[in-house]
Amino acid sequence: MIQTVVKRDGRIVGFNEQKIMAAIRKAMLHTKQGDDETLIQQIADNISVNGEPQMTVEDIQDSVEMELMKSARKDVAQKYIAYRHQRSVARKAKTRDIFLEIINIKNNDVTRENANMNADTPAGMMMKFASESTKPFVDDYLLSEEARDAVKHNYIHIHDKDYYPTKSLTCVQHPLDNILEHGFYAGHGSSRPARRIETASMLACISMETAQNEMHGGQAIPAFDFYLAPFVRASYIEEVKNLEQLEGKELKHLYDLPFKDYERKPLDNLQGEERLVQHAVNKTVARVHQAMEAFIHNMNTIHSRGGNQVVFSSINYGTDTSAEGRCIMREILISTYEGVGNGETAIFPIQIWKKKRGVNYLPEDPNYDLYQLACKVTARRFFPNFLNLDASFNQDSDWRADDPKRYMHEVATMGCRTRVFENRFGPKTSVGRGNLSFTTINIVRLAIECMGIEDKEQRINTFFAKLDHTLDITAQQLNDRFEFQKSAFAKQFPLLMNSLWIGCEQLKPTDKVEKVINQGTLGIGFIGLAECLVALIGKHHGESEEAQQLGLRIVTYMRDRITEFSERFQHNFSVLATPAEGLSGKFTKVDRKDFGVIPGVTDRDYYTNSNHVPVYYKCTARHKAEVEAPYHNLTRGGHIFYVEIDGDATHNPEVIMNIVDMMDTYDMGYGSVNHNRNRCMDCGYENADPQMHVCPKCGSRNIDRLQRITGYLVGTTDRWNHGKLCELNDRVTHVDSGNQLSLFDRL
Numbered sequence: 001m002i003q004t005v006v007k008r009d010g011r012i013v014g015f016n017e018q019k020i021m022a023a024i025r026k027a028m029l030h031t032k033q034g035d036d037e038t039l040i041q042q043i044a045d046n047i048s049v050n051g052e053p054q055m056t057v058e059d060i061q062d063s064v065e066m067e068l069m070k071s072a073r074k075d076v077a078q079k080y081i082a083y084r085h086q087r088s089v090a091r092k093a094k095t096r097d098i099f100l101e102i103i104n105i106k107n108n109d110v111t112r113e114n115a116n117m118n119a120d121t122p123a124g125m126m127m128k129f130a131s132e133s134t135k136p137f138v139d140d141y142l143l144s145e146e147a148r149d150a151v152k153h154n155y156i157h158i159h160d161k162d163y164y165p166t167k168s169l170t171c172v173q174h175p176l177d178n179i180l181e182h183g184f185y186a187g188h189g190s191s192r193p194a195r196r197i198e199t200a201s202m203l204a205c206i207s208m209e210t211a212q213n214e215m216h217g218g219q220a221i222p223a224f225d226f227y228l229a230p231f232v233r234a235s236y237i238e239e240v241k242n243l244e245q246l247e248g249k250e251l252k253h254l255y256d257l258p259f260k261d262y263e264r265k266p267l268d269n270l271q272g273e274e275r276l277v278q279h280a281v282n283k284t285v286a287r288v289h290q291a292m293e294a295f296i297h298n299m300n301t302i303h304s305r306g307g308n309q310v311v312f313s314s315i316n317y318g319t320d321t322s323a324e325g326r327c328i329m330r331e332i333l334i335s336t337y338e339g340v341g342n343g344e345t346a347i348f349p350i351q352i353w354k355k356k357r358g359v360n361y362l363p364e365d366p367n368y369d370l371y372q373l374a375c376k377v378t379a380r381r382f383f384p385n386f387l388n389l390d391a392s393f394n395q396d397s398d399w400r401a402d403d404p405k406r407y408m409h410e411v412a413t414m415g416c417r418t419r420v421f422e423n424r425f426g427p428k429t430s431v432g433r434g435n436l437s438f439t440t441i442n443i444v445r446l447a448i449e450c451m452g453i454e455d456k457e458q459r460i461n462t463f464f465a466k467l468d469h470t471l472d473i474t475a476q477q478l479n480d481r482f483e484f485q486k487s488a489f490a491k492q493f494p495l496l497m498n499s500l501w502i503g504c505e506q507l508k509p510t511d512k513v514e515k516v517i518n519q520g521t522l523g524i525g526f527i528g529l530a531e532c533l534v535a536l537i538g539k540h541h542g543e544s545e546e547a548q549q550l551g552l553r554i555v556t557y558m559r560d561r562i563t564e565f566s567e568r569f570q571h572n573f574s575v576l577a578t579p580a581e582g583l584s585g586k587f588t589k590v591d592r593k594d595f596g597v598i599p600g601v602t603d604r605d606y607y608t609n610s611n612h613v614p615v616y617y618k619c620t621a622r623h624k625a626e627v628e629a630p631y632h633n634l635t636r637g638g639h640i641f642y643v644e645i646d647g648d649a650t651h652n653p654e655v656i657m658n659i660v661d662m663m664d665t666y667d668m669g670y671g672s673v674n675h676n677r678n679r680c681m682d683c684g685y686e687n688a689d690p691q692m693h694v695c696p697k698c699g700s701r702n703i704d705r706l707q708r709i710t711g712y713l714v715g716t717t718d719r720w721n722h723g724k725l726c727e728l729n730d731r732v733t734h735v736d737s738g739n740q741l742s743l744f745d746r747l
Contacts, residue, residue: 001048001049001051001053002015002047002048002051002052002053002054002055002060003015003053003054004053004054005054005055005056005057005060006054006055006056006057007057008057008058008140010140010141011145012054015048015055017044017045017048020043020044020047020048020060020064021040021041021044023061023064023080023083024039024040024043024044024064024068024076024080025040026083027068027076027079027080027083028040028073028076028079030079030083031073031075031076031079032075033073033075036073039071039073043064043067043068043071046067047060047063047064047067051063061084064080065077065080065081065084068080131162134161134162134163134164134165135161135162137165138158138161138162138164138165139151139152142164142165142484143158143477143480144476144477144480146473146476147473147476147477147480150470150473150474150477154442154445154587154590154591154594155441155442155445155446155470155473156439156440156441156442156470156473156474156477157439157440157442157583157586157587158437158439158477158481159437159438159439159440159525159583160216160217160437163216164481164484166216167484167485167487167488167492168214168215168216168485168493169215169216169217169434169435169436169437169485169493169496169517169520170215170216170217170218170418170434170435170436170437170438170520171215171217171218171219171220171414171418171434171435172211172215172219172220172432172433172434172496172500172501173220173221173222173316173412173414173420173430173431173432173433173434174207174208174211174219174220174221174222174432174500175222175431175432175499175500175502176203176204176207176221176223176224176227176228177226177227178499178500179191179203179204179207179499180193180194180200180203180204180227180228180230180231181193181194182499184207184495184498184499185494185495185498191203191206194231195231195234196231196234196235196238196287197228197231197232197234197235197284197287197288197291198235198287198290198291198294199231200227200228200231200291201228201291201292201294201295202294202295202298204221204224204227204228204295205295205298205299205302205311207219207495207499207500208221208299208311208313208349209302209304209311210495211495211496211500212304212311212312212313213304214492214493214494214495214496215434215493215496217312217414217418217434217435218312218313218314218414218415218416218418219311219312219313219314220313220314220315220316220412220413220414220415221314221315221316221349222316222407222410222412222430222431223316223317223319223320223407223410223412223431224315224316224317224328224332225317225318225319225320225325225326225328225329226319226320226325226405226407228325228328229320229322229324229325229327229328230324232262232284232288232323232324232325232327232328233324235284235287235288236262236280236281236284237255239279239280239283239284239287240254240255240276240277240280242283243276243279243280247276251273251276254273254276254277254280257277258323259281259323259324260323261323261326261327262281262284262285262288262323262324262326262327263281263285264281264282264285264286265278265281265282267279267282284327285327285331288327288328288331289331289334289335291331292328292331292332292334292335293335293338295332295335295349296332296335296336296340296346296349297340297341299311299313299346299348299349300340300346300347300348310347310348311348312348312416313348313349313350313415314349314350314351314352314413314414314415315332315349315350315351315352316352316354316387316412316413317329317332317351317352317353317354317384318353318354318355318356318359318360318367318370318371318374318387319354319356319359319360319367319389319406319407319410320407321359321366321367326367326370329367329370330370330373332351333370333373333374333377333384334373336351336377336381336383336384337376337377337380337381339381339684339686341684342683342684342685343684343685343686344679344684344686345380345381345382345677345679345686345706345713346381346383347713349415350383350385350414350415350416350713351383351384351385351415352384352385352386352387352412352413352415352670353371353374353384353385353386353387354387354389354410354412355371355386355387355388355389355390355660355663355664356389356390356410357390358401359401361390361660361664372653372657375653375654375656375657375660376653376656378649378653378656378672378673379649379650379651379652379653379655379656379673379675380649380650382672382673382674382675382677382706382708382713383713385415385640385670385671385672386659386660386663386670386671386672387411387412387413387669387670388660388663388664388668388669388670388671389410389411390664391632391633391663391667391668391669392633392667393632393633393636393669394411394421394669396409396410396411396428398428407431408427408429408431409428409429410430411430411669412430412431413430413638413670414434414638416579416638416640417577417579417638417639417640417670418434418435418523418576418579418637418638419574419636419637419638419639419669419670420433420434420435420520420521420574420637421636422572422574422636423519423572424566424570424571424572425518425519425572426502426503426519427502429502431502432500432501432502432503432504432519433501433502433519433520433521434501434520434521435520435521435522435523435637436481436482436485436517436520436521436522437478437481437482437485437522437523438478438522438523438524438525438576438578438637439474439477439478439523439524439525440524440525440526440527440576440578440580440583441467441470441471441474441524441525441526441527442527442528442587442591442607443467443526443527443528443529443532443554444527444528444531444532444535444587444588444591444601444602444607445587445591446463446466446467446470446532447463447531447532447533447535447536447601448535448591448595448598448601448602449466450462450463450466450535450536451535451536451598456537459536460536460537460550463536464554464557467554467557467558468561471524471558471561471562471565474524475524475561475562475565475568475569475573478522478524478571478573479522479569479571482517482518482522482569482571485513485517486512486513486514486517486518487512487514488512488513489509489510489511489512489513490504490507490508490509490510490511490512490513491509491510493513497513497516501513501516501517501519502516502519503515503516503519504516518570518571518572519572520572521571521572521573521574521637522571522572522573522574523573523574523575523576523637523638524558524562524565524573524574524575524576524637525575525576525577525578525610525637526555526558526575526576526577526578526610526611527578527580527583527584527587527607527608527609527610528587528607528608529541529551529554529555529608529610529611529612530542530607530608530612530613530614531600531601531602531607531608532551532554533547533550533551534547534600534601535598535601536550537550538600540600540608540613540614540617541611541613541627542613542614542617542619542623542624542627543617548627551611551631552630552631552634555575555611555631555634555635556634558575558634559575559634559635562574562575574635574636574637574638575634575635575636575637576610576635576637576638577609577610577611577631577635577637577638577639577640578609578610579609579610579638579640580607580609580610584606584607584609584727585605585606587607588602588604588605588606588607589605604616604727604730606727610631610635610639611628611631611635611639612628612642613627613628615644615727615730615731615732616730616731616732617732618732619734620734621643621658621659621662621734622662624641624643624734625641625643625662625663625665625666625668626666628641628668629641629666629667629668632667632668632669632670633667633669638670639669639670640670640671640672641663641668641670641671641672642671642672642673642674642708643659643662643671643672643673643674643734644674644675644731644732644733644734645673645674645675645733645734646675646676646733647675647676647688647690648675648676648687648688648689649673649675649688650688655673656673659671659673672708674707674708674731675688676688676689676690676705677705677706677707678690678692678703678704678705678706679703679704679705679706680695680697680698680700680702680703680704681700681702681703681704682695682698682700682702683695683697683698683700685697685698686706
């Protein structure tokens with residue numbers, strides 16, 4: 001006798017005979033003879049009594065077909081089979097429509113979910129087919145009923161849900177020294193250790209490309225300058241050895257010659273060994289420059305994963321004060337300034353300058369000249385972004401200026417904003433660690449549901465009760481995903497779990513990754529604080545001090561609850577200021593359908609990213625900094641501060657320095673500057689003229705606007721989804737780079 005039924009989504013429910021009877025009756029009503037209640041009851045009884053204790057929906061429907069075929073009502077059997085087929089087609093209709101849009105390369109939010117993936121190519125199509133097929137499987141079989149319901153009703157968004165079944169992790173900061181010193185094995189052959197700068201540069205590319213195939217998020221190098229510096233000296237020694245052969249004499253005493261810097265200089269008027277040394281230095285700098293140029297070129301052309309997607313890569317640098325480290329930084333900056341291909345701005349890697357007092361921030365600091373160069377490059381090429389190591393929450397008491405591995409105690413970030421530093425289960429470091437997975441809460445929807453409550457205090461209290469409940473669901477969902485991820489075997493991630501992840505040396509190929517992945521973080525993100533505040537009290541935090549205090553109260557509450565989750569589940573939970581791309585419009589679209597157009601809340605096609613002041617709100621850069629700064633300490637899973645400047649910043653790097661000054665003054669962790677950059681899509685020519693409609697170089701009218709989408713650049717806005725395009729069009733400037741602004745005195 002049937003007792004329970006397994007539904008198509010995996011849920012188990014009690015058996016209900018009436019559902020069988022209703023289905024047969026519906027089929028009978030479409031025949032000439034009409035219904036037969038006696039036969040309906042007879043068939044339902046036979047199936048109920050003779051069935052297994054637990055059956056699937058499909059098995060029960062098969063039994064109905066068999067009973068109808070054995071009866072005298074073959075006409076009913078035909079109608080039932082046809083109806084069953086129609087229902088099957090209807091269930092698949094949404095998937096079919098999505099697939100057709102992919103096939104026909106429609107420009108929509110499905111095919112433009114990730115602006116740096118070309119979904120129009122054959123590989124890109126396969127990637128999207130797989131993605132859209134996998135998500136329903138996750139909903140049906142891998143999520144709890146509570147989490148599935150929260151997703152369905154637009155309360156939470158599970159990021160990279162299509163990668164959920166793979167058990168992959170999000171991102172990692174590569175300990176590149178492991179690769180460069182020991183080589184690596186990635187499942188299909190091995191690589192030897194590097195001996196010269198060209199090889200080191202190539203292995204840095206290969207490391208990130210290979211790991212990208214094993215993970216669903218970004219790849220970063222936390223100390224690009226420190227890791228590559230030894231190979232500058234090695235290349236210099238190689239050049240001296242070449243001179244030994246040319247000169248026919250031994251020059252070993254020049255191998256370890258101390259240098260304050262590696263600078264190209266003319267050989268005129270130089271004699272003897274001084275001339276030989278300068279020649280070797282010139283050759284070395286030229287090789288370093290070519291290696292950095294090749295690194296940038298490779299990171300913008302090599303493809304990883306499906307879909308012709310270039311590696312989502314980042315590099316952190318700025319604090320190596322050695323002559324060799326400075327050479328690496330100078331040449332990567334010069335190469336970035338010059339551009340790639342036809343002189344266009346490189347999209348990847350996202351470059352992050354690690355700013356620190358005593359190292360590179362003040363005029364008396366040893367790397368101050370490189371900081372000035374970094375600001376000049378940013379003024380033209382958007383990168384580097386700036387990571388503030390002096391922020392109160394980015395400091396480590398173990399950092400020492402004379403420690404050759406001090407980068408182990410420096411926070412590093414993914415370019416989009418993801419931050420991993422604090423660690424309950426190991427050393428406080430970014431190296432060899434990353435985010436495991438993250439989920440974002442739609443706090444706007446929670447606020448909208450409270451708008452009908454007239455009493456403000458009760459309205460806000462109800463919001464917090466809803467937030468509390470949603471936080472519990474989200475934390476449990478992330479813990480469930482962690483439990484699934486930890487069952488993977490090390491051999492599933494041949495590079496990540498052999499050379500990159502902290503503690504991976506403990507693992508054998510057939511060991512599960514459970515031993516080491518708790519070193520990573522689980523992020524709980526949020527989106528639309530501005531719209532949430534408007535729904536609750538009528539103003540956002542950029543225009544109201546009351547709203548600002550409520551916003552801080554909301555995010556502080558999230559931080560405090562997440563600290564509780566870390567204790568309860570024994571994980572590194574963190575609050576993430578979500579870098580929403582496709583999500584910015586997805587949440588809004590559903591909420592507008594459910595609640596209508598609400599001024600200041602659902603009246604635009606996107607929600608404001610995380611805790612940012614709305615992009616359309618006109619204010620000074622200083623005011624924006626004052627409002628957003630306090631949230632950086634609360635969102636240690638990742639955050640970013642943006643300033644939009646007007647005009648051509650190329651000739652005004654001082655304005656970039658002023659933005660970094662603001663970050664320092666207001667204790668912000670990570671920031672960047674957006675400005676205007678036009679790009680000819682035919683010849684690659686770029687300039688900052690906001691009225692450039694015709695390329696002055698080739699005459700083309702195929703002009704695109706190069707812009708930052710969340711924390712990274714996109715080569716063409718053609719790949720932006722609708723919500724982000726609307727946000728781009730609404731952005732207003734905060735600083736006029738045409739004026740020599742001095743927001744703060746140099747500190």
